[in-house]
Amino acid sequence: AQKITQTQPGMFVQEKEAVTLDCTYDTSDQSYGLFWYKQPSSGEMIFLIYQGSYDEQNATEGRYSLNFQKARKSANLVISASQLGDSAMYFCAMREGRSGNTPLVFGKGTRLSVIA
Protein backbone atom coordinates (compact mmCIF):
# COMPACT_ATOMS: atom_id res chain seq x y z
CA ALA A 1 0.00 0.00 0.00
CA GLN A 2 1.13 3.53 -0.69
CA LYS A 3 2.53 5.23 2.36
CA ILE A 4 1.99 8.70 0.93
CA THR A 5 -0.75 9.52 -1.55
CA GLN A 6 -0.93 12.71 -3.52
CA THR A 7 -4.01 12.51 -5.71
CA GLN A 8 -3.47 15.69 -7.72
CA PRO A 9 -0.92 15.18 -10.52
CA GLY A 10 -1.27 18.82 -11.50
CA MET A 11 -2.85 21.98 -10.16
CA PHE A 12 -3.34 25.48 -11.52
CA VAL A 13 -3.77 28.58 -9.42
CA GLN A 14 -4.11 32.24 -10.23
CA GLU A 15 -1.38 34.49 -8.95
CA LYS A 16 -2.17 35.94 -5.49
CA GLU A 17 -4.75 33.25 -4.81
CA ALA A 18 -4.41 30.46 -2.24
CA VAL A 19 -4.06 26.82 -3.21
CA THR A 20 -4.29 23.54 -1.30
CA LEU A 21 -2.22 20.53 -2.24
CA ASP A 22 -3.56 17.27 -0.89
CA CYS A 23 -1.63 14.59 0.94
CA THR A 24 -2.84 11.53 2.78
CA TYR A 25 -0.62 9.06 4.57
CA ASP A 26 -0.72 5.56 5.91
CA THR A 27 1.12 4.42 9.00
CA SER A 28 0.53 2.34 12.09
CA ASP A 29 3.20 4.22 14.05
CA GLN A 30 2.05 6.64 16.73
CA SER A 31 5.11 8.79 16.23
CA TYR A 32 5.80 10.11 12.76
CA GLY A 33 6.65 13.30 10.93
CA LEU A 34 5.25 14.82 7.78
CA PHE A 35 7.27 17.05 5.48
CA TRP A 36 6.63 19.06 2.36
CA TYR A 37 9.30 19.79 -0.22
CA LYS A 38 9.34 21.93 -3.32
CA GLN A 39 11.28 20.84 -6.39
CA PRO A 40 11.74 23.49 -9.10
CA SER A 41 12.79 22.52 -12.60
CA SER A 42 16.44 22.78 -11.51
CA GLY A 43 15.93 19.62 -9.47
CA GLU A 44 16.93 20.81 -6.02
CA MET A 45 14.73 19.74 -3.12
CA ILE A 46 13.69 22.64 -0.92
CA PHE A 47 12.27 21.92 2.53
CA LEU A 48 9.11 23.90 3.20
CA ILE A 49 7.37 22.76 6.35
CA TYR A 50 7.18 20.04 9.00
CA GLN A 51 4.37 18.62 11.11
CA GLY A 52 4.92 16.13 13.91
CA SER A 53 2.29 13.58 14.82
CA TYR A 54 2.09 14.91 18.37
CA ASP A 55 1.91 18.56 17.35
CA GLU A 56 -1.45 19.96 18.32
CA GLN A 57 -1.12 23.13 16.30
CA ASN A 58 -0.99 23.20 12.53
CA ALA A 59 2.46 24.15 11.32
CA THR A 60 2.99 27.46 9.56
CA GLU A 61 6.04 28.89 7.79
CA GLY A 62 5.45 32.21 6.10
CA ARG A 63 3.03 31.66 3.23
CA TYR A 64 2.99 27.92 3.84
CA SER A 65 0.68 26.23 6.30
CA LEU A 66 -0.14 22.64 6.89
CA ASN A 67 -3.72 21.54 7.44
CA PHE A 68 -3.13 18.52 9.65
CA GLN A 69 -6.11 16.26 10.23
CA LYS A 70 -4.79 13.33 12.19
CA ALA A 71 -7.98 11.28 12.30
CA ARG A 72 -8.24 11.49 8.53
CA LYS A 73 -4.50 10.97 8.11
CA SER A 74 -4.19 13.98 5.92
CA ALA A 75 -1.58 16.71 5.82
CA ASN A 76 -2.52 19.16 3.13
CA LEU A 77 -0.22 22.03 2.20
CA VAL A 78 -1.80 25.44 1.85
CA ILE A 79 0.09 28.11 -0.06
CA SER A 80 -1.34 31.56 0.39
CA ALA A 81 -0.90 34.49 -1.99
CA SER A 82 0.61 32.37 -4.76
CA GLN A 83 3.54 33.78 -6.68
CA LEU A 84 4.86 32.87 -10.12
CA GLY A 85 7.95 31.49 -8.43
CA ASP A 86 5.81 28.92 -6.65
CA SER A 87 5.44 26.98 -9.90
CA ALA A 88 7.18 23.67 -9.19
CA MET A 89 6.68 20.06 -8.14
CA TYR A 90 5.58 19.63 -4.55
CA PHE A 91 6.24 16.43 -2.63
CA CYS A 92 4.71 15.27 0.60
CA ALA A 93 6.91 12.93 2.64
CA MET A 94 6.75 10.96 5.86
CA ARG A 95 9.23 9.70 8.41
CA GLU A 96 7.97 6.91 10.64
CA GLY A 97 9.19 6.51 14.20
CA ARG A 98 11.34 8.83 16.27
CA SER A 99 14.76 7.89 14.99
CA GLY A 100 16.74 10.59 13.28
CA ASN A 101 18.26 7.96 11.02
CA THR A 102 15.03 7.06 9.30
CA PRO A 103 14.68 8.05 5.65
CA LEU A 104 11.73 9.88 4.19
CA VAL A 105 9.15 8.20 2.00
CA PHE A 106 7.81 10.45 -0.72
CA GLY A 107 4.51 10.74 -2.52
CA LYS A 108 4.31 11.01 -6.30
CA GLY A 109 4.10 14.76 -6.19
CA THR A 110 1.85 17.51 -7.49
CA ARG A 111 2.92 19.88 -10.22
CA LEU A 112 1.71 23.38 -9.37
CA SER A 113 1.44 26.00 -12.08
CA VAL A 114 0.82 29.59 -11.07
CA ILE A 115 -0.87 31.67 -13.72
CA ALA A 116 -0.37 35.40 -14.05
Place this chain on the structure above:
Amino acid sequence: GAVVSQHPSRVICKSGTSVKIECRSLDFQATTMFWYRQFPKQSLMLMATSNEGSKATYEQGVEKDKFLINHASLTLSTLTVTSAHPEDSSFYICSARTGERLYNSPLHFGNGTRLTVT
Protein backbone atom coordinates in the same frame (compact mmCIF):
# COMPACT_ATOMS: atom_id res chain seq x y z
CA GLY B 1 23.08 28.33 1.86
CA ALA B 2 23.53 24.72 0.83
CA VAL B 3 24.27 22.30 3.64
CA VAL B 4 24.79 19.29 1.38
CA SER B 5 27.04 19.48 -1.65
CA GLN B 6 26.80 16.96 -4.48
CA HIS B 7 29.16 16.56 -7.40
CA PRO B 8 29.01 16.33 -10.36
CA SER B 9 25.72 17.95 -11.20
CA ARG B 10 25.60 16.39 -14.63
CA VAL B 11 27.49 13.53 -16.23
CA ILE B 12 27.31 11.72 -19.52
CA CYS B 13 29.09 8.41 -19.84
CA LYS B 14 29.31 5.52 -22.23
CA SER B 15 27.65 2.22 -21.55
CA GLY B 16 29.90 -0.09 -19.55
CA THR B 17 31.83 2.60 -17.75
CA SER B 18 31.59 3.52 -14.07
CA VAL B 19 30.60 6.84 -12.60
CA LYS B 20 31.29 8.13 -9.10
CA ILE B 21 29.02 10.68 -7.42
CA GLU B 22 30.14 12.49 -4.29
CA CYS B 23 27.95 13.81 -1.51
CA ARG B 24 29.43 16.04 1.17
CA SER B 25 27.89 17.44 4.30
CA LEU B 26 29.01 21.01 4.84
CA ASP B 27 29.75 22.24 8.35
CA PHE B 28 28.18 19.24 10.00
CA GLN B 29 28.88 15.58 10.45
CA ALA B 30 26.52 13.02 9.02
CA THR B 31 26.84 9.45 10.23
CA THR B 32 23.93 8.60 7.95
CA MET B 33 23.22 9.76 4.43
CA PHE B 34 20.45 8.66 2.11
CA TRP B 35 20.66 8.11 -1.62
CA TYR B 36 17.57 8.56 -3.74
CA ARG B 37 16.89 8.08 -7.44
CA GLN B 38 14.31 9.96 -9.44
CA PHE B 39 13.20 9.01 -12.93
CA PRO B 40 11.68 11.72 -15.13
CA LYS B 41 8.37 12.99 -13.84
CA GLN B 42 8.39 10.50 -11.01
CA SER B 43 8.91 10.60 -7.28
CA LEU B 44 12.08 10.11 -5.28
CA MET B 45 12.75 6.48 -4.53
CA LEU B 46 15.11 5.52 -1.73
CA MET B 47 18.00 3.44 -2.99
CA ALA B 48 20.10 2.96 0.10
CA THR B 49 21.06 4.25 3.50
CA SER B 50 24.73 5.05 3.78
CA ASN B 51 26.29 4.51 7.19
CA GLU B 52 29.68 5.92 8.13
CA GLY B 53 32.16 3.17 8.81
CA SER B 54 29.86 0.32 7.94
CA LYS B 55 28.05 -1.23 5.02
CA ALA B 56 25.19 0.53 3.36
CA THR B 57 21.67 -0.74 3.69
CA TYR B 58 20.05 -1.22 0.30
CA GLU B 59 16.37 -1.13 -0.50
CA GLN B 60 14.73 -4.13 -2.04
CA GLY B 61 15.40 -4.35 -5.75
CA VAL B 62 18.54 -2.19 -5.68
CA GLU B 63 21.65 -4.11 -6.74
CA LYS B 64 24.37 -3.49 -4.20
CA ASP B 65 27.08 -4.70 -6.58
CA LYS B 66 25.97 -2.22 -9.18
CA PHE B 67 25.48 0.77 -6.91
CA LEU B 68 28.50 0.83 -4.64
CA ILE B 69 28.23 3.12 -1.65
CA ASN B 70 31.16 4.18 0.45
CA HIS B 71 30.82 6.36 3.52
CA ALA B 72 34.42 6.60 4.62
CA SER B 73 34.17 9.79 6.63
CA LEU B 74 31.60 11.74 8.57
CA THR B 75 31.28 14.29 5.78
CA LEU B 76 31.54 12.24 2.60
CA SER B 77 29.50 9.50 1.00
CA THR B 78 30.06 8.30 -2.54
CA LEU B 79 27.82 6.40 -4.92
CA THR B 80 29.51 4.57 -7.77
CA VAL B 81 27.37 3.31 -10.60
CA THR B 82 29.37 0.41 -12.00
CA SER B 83 29.12 -0.82 -15.57
CA ALA B 84 26.45 1.72 -16.30
CA HIS B 85 23.73 1.00 -18.83
CA PRO B 86 21.21 3.32 -20.47
CA GLU B 87 18.51 2.19 -18.03
CA ASP B 88 20.64 3.62 -15.20
CA SER B 89 20.12 7.08 -16.65
CA SER B 90 18.36 8.99 -13.92
CA PHE B 91 18.59 11.81 -11.39
CA TYR B 92 20.50 10.73 -8.30
CA ILE B 93 20.22 12.83 -5.19
CA CYS B 94 21.73 12.46 -1.74
CA SER B 95 20.53 13.79 1.57
CA ALA B 96 21.40 14.06 5.23
CA ARG B 97 20.09 15.52 8.45
CA THR B 98 21.99 18.21 10.26
CA GLY B 99 20.53 17.07 13.54
CA GLU B 100 20.55 13.32 13.57
CA ARG B 101 19.15 13.07 17.06
CA LEU B 102 16.29 15.36 16.20
CA TYR B 103 13.47 13.34 14.74
CA ASN B 104 11.82 16.48 13.44
CA SER B 105 14.91 17.58 11.57
CA PRO B 106 14.29 17.67 7.81
CA LEU B 107 16.48 15.98 5.26
CA HIS B 108 18.71 18.41 3.42
CA PHE B 109 19.36 17.45 -0.16
CA GLY B 110 22.22 17.94 -2.50
CA ASN B 111 21.44 19.51 -5.87
CA GLY B 112 21.43 16.10 -7.50
CA THR B 113 23.34 14.46 -10.32
CA ARG B 114 21.76 13.91 -13.68
CA LEU B 115 23.32 10.79 -15.18
CA THR B 116 22.95 10.02 -18.86
CA VAL B 117 24.35 6.74 -20.14
CA THR B 118 24.75 6.54 -23.88
